[in-house]
Amino acid sequence: MKKWIVLFLSVAVCIYVLSFLNLFNGKPLPExxxxxxxxxxxxxxVETASYYWKFGxxxxxxxxxxxxxxEAIIVPKNSVIKISFKRExxxxxxxxxxxxxxDNRDIETKNSNEITVPSSEGIYMYSISADWSEGSAQYAIKVHVK
Incomplete structure (x- = not known):
């Protein structure tokens, strides 16, 4: 009886390990x-401030x-910052x-993938939040308008 329990547990552990390895194919979890x-x-x-992606x-x-x-990157007054992603x-x-x-404030944009920086000099920080079927991410940038 003890042999059957050991055999059963061994087979269960092997199946678990093989399914885990097959699930991830030895690759790191996607981000x-x-x-x-x-x-x-x-x-x-761009800094990735936060994200939640599949598999936790x-x-x-x-x-x-x-x-x-x-360090804030210098950009001209009223310039347009364009946002794109490796995958939309x-x-x-x-x-x-x-x-x-x-304190985060919504800003008006003419195009959902663009930010027009103000005409006032100063340091500005922006967050960009996006969603995919696998999860979501929030990015952050810092610019110095001159």
């Missing part, structure tokens, strides 16, 4: 698609903390201006 953001010919570094892969950070210690989201991204850690 949210990369975002590309630029103003004219200036590439703006996640990262949680506010956009404020994701970029607060990063299921719908238009939601763009907000990040004021503080707890």
């Amino acid at each position: 949210a698609p990369r975002a590309y953001i630029k103003s004219a010919s200036i590439d703006i570094p 892969k996640e990262k949680n950070m506010s956009p404020w903390y994701a970029v607060k210690d990063k 989201p299921d719908g238009p991204p939601i763009i907000r201006q990040v004021i503080t850690d707890n």
Whole structure:
């Protein structure tokens, strides 16, 4: 009787391990698609602030903390920042201006993949939220309008 229990448990463990390896094919868990953001010919570094992706892969950070210690990229007043993704989201991204850690404000956009920066000089932070069938992600950028 003891042999049958050991044999059964051994087979169950083997099936579990094989199904786990087959599920992931030895590859790392997928993450949210990369975002590309630029103003004219200036590439703006993008931080992935938070995401939740299938199989429970996640990262949680506010956009404020994701970029607060990063160097702001200089962009001209009233310039247009274009947003694109390695893979397009299921719908238009939601763009907000990040004021503080707890204060994000919706901004009006003419095109859902563009931000027109203000004419006032200063440092501005923005969050871009997007959804895919596998999950969602929130990106953050920091610019210095001059």
